[in-house]
Amino acid sequence: MTDNAVPLRLHIPQPVARPGDASRFDYLSFVPGAAVQRPEFDTPEPELREFPYGLIRVIGEDNAAWDPGLDPEMMRSGLRAMLQTRLFEDRMFRAHRQGKTSFFMKSTGEEAIGVAQSLALAPGDMCFPTYRVQGWLIARDYPLEDMINQIYSNEKDPLKGRQLPILYSARDYGFYSLSGNVGSRFGHAVGWAMASAYKGACHIALGYIGEGTTAEGDFHEALTFASVYRAPAILVITNNQWAISSFAGIAGAEQTTFAAKALAYGLPGLRVDGNDFLAVWAATKWAADRARANLGATVIEFVTYRVAGHSTSDDPTKYRPADEPSHWPLGDPIERLKVHLIDVGEWSEERHAQLESELTETLRAAQRAAEAIGTLGKSKPSVAEMFEGVFKELDWRAIEQRREIGI
Amino acid sequence: MATMTMIQALNSALDVKLGDDPDTLIFGQDVGYFGGVFRVTDGLQKKHGMQRCFDAPISEGGIIATAIGMGAYGLRPVPEIQFADYILPAFDQLVSEAARLRYRSNGEFWAPITVRSPYGGGIFGGQTHSQSPEAIFAHITGLKTVIPSNPFDAKGLLIAAIEDDDPVIFLEPKRLYNGPFDGRHDQALKTWAGDPTAEVPEGHYTVPLGKAAIVRQGSEATILAYGTMVHVAKAGIADSGVDAELIDLRSIVPLDVDTIVASVTKTGRCVILHEASRFGGFGGELAALVQERCFWALKSPIERVAGWDTPYPHAFEWDYFPGPGRLAKALKRTMENH
Numbered sequence: 131m132t133d134n135a136v137p138l139r140l141h142i143p144q145p146v147a148r149p150g151d152a153s154r155f156d157y158l159s160f161v162p163g164a165a166v167q168r169p170e171f172d173t174p175e176p177e178l179r180e181f182p183y184g185l186i187r188v189i190g191e192d193n194a195a196w197d198p199g200l201d202p203e204m205m206r207s208g209l210r211a212m213l214q215t216r217l218f219e220d221r222m223f224r225a226h227r228q229g230k231t232s233f234f235m236k237s238t239g240e241e242a243i244g245v246a247q248s249l250a251l252a253p254g255d256m257c258f259p260t261y262r263v264q265g266w267l268i269a270r271d272y273p274l275e276d277m278i279n280q281i282y283s284n285e286k287d288p289l290k291g292r293q294l295p296i297l298y299s300a301r302d303y304g305f306y307s308l309s310g311n312v313g314s315r316f317g318h319a320v321g322w323a324m325a326s327a328y329k330g331a332c333h334i335a336l337g338y339i340g341e342g343t344t345a346e347g348d349f350h351e352a353l354t355f356a357s358v359y360r361a362p363a364i365l366v367i368t369n370n371q372w373a374i375s376s377f378a379g380i381a382g383a384e385q386t387t388f389a390a391k392a393l394a395y396g397l398p399g400l401r402v403d404g405n406d407f408l409a410v411w412a413a414t415k416w417a418a419d420r421a422r423a424n425l426g427a428t429v430i431e432f433v434t435y436r437v438a439g440h441s442t443s444d445d446p447t448k449y450r451p452a453d454e455p456s457h458w459p460l461g462d463p464i465e466r467l468k469v470h471l472i473d474v475g476e477w478s479e480e481r482h483a484q485l486e487s488e489l490t491e492t493l494r495a496a497q498r499a500a501e502a503i504g505t506l507g508k509s510k511p512s513v514a515e516m517f518e519g520v521f522k523e524l525d526w527r528a529i530e531q532r533r534e535i536g537i
Numbered sequence: 538m539a540t541m542t543m544i545q546a547l548n549s550a551l552d553v554k555l556g557d558d559p560d561t562l563i564f565g566q567d568v569g570y571f572g573g574v575f576r577v578t579d580g581l582q583k584k585h586g587m588q589r590c591f592d593a594p595i596s597e598g599g600i601i602a603t604a605i606g607m608g609a610y611g612l613r614p615v616p617e618i619q620f621a622d623y624i625l626p627a628f629d630q631l632v633s634e635a636a637r638l639r640y641r642s643n644g645e646f647w648a649p650i651t652v653r654s655p656y657g658g659g660i661f662g663g664q665t666h667s668q669s670p671e672a673i674f675a676h677i678t679g680l681k682t683v684i685p686s687n688p689f690d691a692k693g694l695l696i697a698a699i700e701d702d703d704p705v706i707f708l709e710p711k712r713l714y715n716g717p718f719d720g721r722h723d724q725a726l727k728t729w730a731g732d733p734t735a736e737v738p739e740g741h742y743t744v745p746l747g748k749a750a751i752v753r754q755g756s757e758a759t760i761l762a763y764g765t766m767v768h769v770a771k772a773g774i775a776d777s778g779v780d781a782e783l784i785d786l787r788s789i790v791p792l793d794v795d796t797i798v799a800s801v802t803k804t805g806r807c808v809i810l811h812e813a814s815r816f817g818g819f820g821g822e823l824a825a826l827v828q829e830r831c832f833w834a835l836k837s838p839i840e841r842v843a844g845w846d847t848p849y850p851h852a853f854e855w856d857y858f859p860g861p862g863r864l865a866k867a868l869k870r871t872m873e874n875h
Contacts, residue, residue: 289643299642306609307642311633316633317599321606321614328562328588328612335606347626351599358594506776519640520679522647522702525747525791 143379149447157379158433160185160312168195171419175398182389182399185433188408189470198412202476208249208407209471211269212241212464214489218274219264219438219491222233222281226442230505231281233295233466237262239405239437239455241369242463245269246410247336247366251304252419254331259317260338261296262368262436270303274493276511278500284509289512290518311347313339316365319439320356323363323427334421335363336414340382341388341431342373349391353429357395360426364417365397367429370436375449381446392429404432408470434461511535541737542716542729546688547653550695551615553595555585558613561699563590565600565617566651574619575655575714601627601652605634608648621656621708622665628673635681635704651698651705656684657765657812658844658858659712659722663851669764669813669844674706675789675822681705683788685747686713686767687734690787693744700787701746707729710764718765720772720861722854747791751800755782758767758806758871761823764785765811766859773810773864781808783804789819797823798830805836806871810864815843840867 146154166186169178188197200208219236226234237244244263248270251257257266267277279286281295289299299307306315306322319337326333339349344367356363367388371378381388392399398420402413410432417428435458439446451457471477501508514537517528541549554561563578569592572579582590593600597618604614624631631652639647654836658667674682681703685691691709698705712718716728717735729735754765757779762770763786773782782800786793801807807827809820820841828837842859850857 139585195823233790289641292643293641297641299645301645307638307646309633309637309641314602314634317602317630318606321603321608322610323606324603325607325610325612328607329610330616348602349600351594351602354594354596355603357601426607465563519644521681522639526794 143384145377145379145450147451147454149451153454155457155459158459159175162221166193168416171416171468172423172425175396177232178398179393182387182392182401182431185401185403186409186413187403187406188412189406189466196409196412198408198415200408200411201499202474204249204473205467205471205476208245208269209464209467209477210485210489211245211249211265211468211484212407214493215241215245215265215268216464217279217486217489217493219267221497222278223442225281225497225505230501231283231295232506233442234281235261235296235441236438237265239458239462240368240495241265241436242365242407242410242467243404243432245367247408247414250335250411250414253304254333255334256304256306256319256335258315258335258337259308260312260323260340260368261308262370263338264296264298267298267300267303267305272300272303274496275499278497279503282500282509284500284504285511286503287511290437291514292515313343313346316348316352317355318488319365320352320361320427323361324355324359327362327424332422334418335361336353336366337363337410338366338368339371341367341369341378341383342376342426344388344391353397354391356427357397360424362421362424363427364414364421365427365429366435367431368434369431370434372436372440372446372450374440374444387431389429389431390505397427397429399429399431401431401433403460404434407463407467422437435460461463538736538738540730540735541688542715542735543685543688543691543709544575544577546692546737547695547709548581548812549739551578551581552584554615554696554699555581557741559762560611561615562588563615563617564593564663564701566593566595568592569616573617574597575711577709578596578617578654594716596871597623597627598630598707599634601630603649604652605630605638606652608650609638613649613651615651615653615699618652618654620666620746621654621670622668624654624670625731627632631674633678636677647702648704649702651695651707653707653709655711655714656708657710657712658849659718659765660781661854664848667834667849667854669811671708671789672813672817672819675819679704680790681746681788682708682709682790684764685787686710686764686785687717688709688729688731688737690735690744690750692737693742694746695744696741697746700743705746708764712765713768715820718768720769722858722860731837735776738781746788747793749787749796750785751782751796752785753781753783755780755804757781757804758808758868759784759785759797759800759804760810760864761809762810763789764812766812769859769861770810770864773868776861777865779868781868794826797827801827801831802834805834807831807835807865808840808842808871809866810842810859812844812859814846815841818843818844837871840871842867850862
């Protein structure tokens, strides 16, 4: 033992505020001016190493370099899909409270990510989603009624009652099958991207993982494979500050940024304002251009905030200040895009109110149609479906067991 | 017809598939330039190119996740896990993803992957190079588990597995890689030369998954075995003097229950032989099936001969290993009781 030995202490990270404390976000450090200029997409990774520590923002910033210069019509499409997503989720959350489904999760405050990326990527690209990017489907006009049928597990559920609500699969919309295991599809995105490269195709993969899930081996395995084989993939970390009740520090955010985890793999890492529709788009486009040029994967951390609870089973006021969402410094993605469109003369409060009314009516109609089929427990696919699709062909177990229950 | 070892037969299967299907590719630790630590992929990279057979990081979870993604794209990857003992880091990918992808997506996505992995004991590999994990895969609905016992089957089953649209765990009994194990560890290893099952066609053929082989006809008892234990069973039958019917299951999922039931109904006795630990092993499922379907034909209790319920012990390998002596005793017991 050395003479100056002192008892060691175990560090347990704690968030800056708990219920009853004043809400604070001063732990989020953004280096002023860092990583503002948009580099060419083929810039070598060693020249991009400030980007994981900065924050790419467009709306409200004097940051023309990253402005994707979107056509106003496209911005309005994005606004529409984000708004529809929020209205949809509010309605489905209420449906859960009314006992029409067993479970639901909202992406409130994070709508820009799924929506902008859905619109920015091409048909034929494949998204390997988390449960908070259903905006991807809405942006691509996936039928709302089918989404609700899945949530209600009713007779017309596209997944035949086999999956928890919101764990969609929609191949034709570039949306890979969701699983309840967090992170387990991150590597599938890399494998899919490698297959695209192997086949000489031009499609890229987009993988999502939450900031808490970066602690899983899947994350590190996926980054290793993406780096080693230069997979044409965009690997997104949605840092919404909370993994159920564990704050981002429990996943390592006290030590570095999530985008900076890319550095150890020799991958470019971009840290982006995830509540800025234009910044999400711009970063996605940059990474997509890089992937399509055979330059490999990019890691993007979207800094955002989970306004709602983790799921319908969760009460966030038990572990964070109740007013924390209103103190989030990067604003609301829908409001920010709306104001931006109004500022550039392409939108108005009246048109917005009218849009909201139209979307609400569309949603009502879809919900009515789904409820006519039935809600959870009132309607379900044929029980014979329970035995289908385990293997490509039914084996004797399925045949015998189906017979055992009389079907 | 050429005589091949099991290693050569497996290599030939992979060579055939790389040759006839551009969507088939192989990757795993050391499989590329070096040709695999057991040489199963020897020469394949040189013949078919870097893109078709390449090395992977030491990351079993990453290998299987990547393979699933490739499978979802439309390829037929054949990843190798260097030892089945190391498959556990990839277990979540196999259980939660590969096995369920078709089901949960209502057929929108599936994972036509074939995970090759050497398994089993008898080579002084200690705890981490000797395990037989087949039961844990058999329990996972959505995975197929295939285990060959000779070179002819190894090639035909592997080609069938690669061409199958469901995920297959293909366990290769490494005790049999270079020659048929005669069940007697204190004797020199035989070579495959002269064994009819080592006559392996050069080209494409399949042995269907889910069809057991009756290795030896018999009238007094039925032995259910697979992999290395098929060879142990042959020795045990010879030692026992019992006219036993020997069934090589070849795959435990899908399971050829009809052949099992027909045989046990005929013989009235059943001895189950496997290398894995007995408690909760696949023998339990086999015993339950036989009991359910053949109870009134049974003349004596079903016997299980299996590895002991300890981790695979290095110095005690041949004490742990269910050899022909233990099988012969079980066979005699099943005859003596009734």
